[in-house]
Amino acid sequence: MWGCISLNLKEILKTWIPQSKLHLIPRSFDIIGSREGAIAIIEIPPEIEEYKYRIAEAIVRVHKNVRTVLRKKSPRYSAYRIRSFELLYGDRCTEVVHKEYGYLLKLDPTKVYFSPRDAYERMRIARQVREGEFVMLMFAGVGPYALAILKFQPNIERIIAVEVSPIAFKYLIENIVMNKAIGKVLAVLGDVKEVCNMWYGKCDRVIMPLPKGAYKYLDIAMLCLKPEGGIIHFYYWSREEDLFSKAEKLLVEVGKKYGFELKILERRKVSPYAPRTYKIVVDALFFH
Ligand SMILES: C[S@@+](CC[C@H](N)C(=O)[O-])C[C@H]1O[C@@H](n2cnc3c(N)ncnc32)[C@H](O)[C@@H]1O
Structure with missing residues (x-):
């Protein structure tokens, strides 16, 4: 889910923040959760620091399901790709259940990676999966790619979902159970480098959603x-x-090393990451 600074929100903020600073409020923010309860995550530049609580209050007034507003306080860090937040509004319990294309994802955005902005990309990948496929999902996080695949292609053979963060893994397991995906998705706790060898030579498709270092x-x-x-x-x-x-x-290069030819199926700009830098994806078919 994305929130944007809608007309309603703009009207409220106009009365609280000087005209000259309104343009500094980011045009969109993330909402993670569902109608029953959600968290808004917003970036607030230092120039409008003094209005941060006002902005949070305005979001809560307009988005009735938002019970907590967090401000991004750092870029993502560590192998777990998490970040620090400042609580601007609401309670400290930051665990939510996010709804995406009908499946549910329980997670705490202060403890694990999750981006609602990647929903389309997950659906795009999921729609390519064919019946009977065996899929290796590296860097599985709390499981959104796995559940998207099951939603759009329930007749897969199996998805192996590998995740190194124990907290993300705990949510991955809960999400597999909550979405009745036991038997179809096998969650594996560990480093891709150490645990994938059990599935060498067995996969039709490998998904590598870790732009930093895949x-x-x-x-x-x-x-x-x-x-x-x-x-x-x-x-x-x-x-x-x-x-x-x-x-x-x-x-x-890696295709050549293993004696494969390669055909690029699709190349796509997924989302902005930093000024003039993007997360991109290349879908590549390897064959002889
Ligand atoms: C960018 S996040 C993507 C998570 C998930 N696929 C999603 O889209 O929400 C990358 C995930 O990979 C995990 N990770 C990083 N290095 C790993 C490794 N060497 N082996 C397994 N998991 C790893 C992180 O803990 C993190 O949850």
Whole structure:
């Protein structure tokens, strides 16, 4: 879910914040949760620091399901890709159940990675999965890719969902149970580098949603593919002036190393990451 600074919200803020500073309020923010309860996550630049509680109050007035407002306080850090927040409004219990395309995701955004903005991308990948596929989902987080796949292609053979953060793994398990995905999704706690070898040669598709560093695991992804080949969804951060060539070069090189030819199925700018830098994805088919 995304909130945008709607007309209603603008009207309220106009009366609380000087005209000259209104343009500094970000145009959108994330809402994680459901009608029963949600958390709004907003970026507030230092120039409007003094109005931060007012902004939070305005969000809560307009979005009746929002019970907590958090301000982003740091970029994402650590292998777990989490960030720090400042509580602007509401209670300290930051666990919510987020609804996306009909499946449920329990999570605490202060403890695990989750971005509602990636919903379309998950659906885009999920729609490509064919009946009977065996899927390796690296960097599974709380399980949104796995549940999206099951939603759009219930007749898969199995998804192996690997996650290294014990907290994200706990939510992954809860989400598998809550969405009745036991038997279809196997959650594995551990580092992709250490646990994937059990599925070498068994996978039709490998999903690598870790733009910070997925390239370091490309060899493992190749080894996971069936001997006849398969598809890899490779995420990467790229500069605006040359979005895809570095990622494609990495894929071509690793394909060659394992004796595969490669066909690029799709390349896509997923979301902005930093000024002039984007998260991108390349879908690549490896074959002989
Ligand atoms: C960018 S998040 C994506 C999470 C999830 N796929 C999503 O879209 O919400 C990357 C996830 O990979 C996990 N991770 C990072 N390095 C890992 C590794 N070497 N092995 C397994 N999981 C890892 C992090 O803990 C984090 O939950």
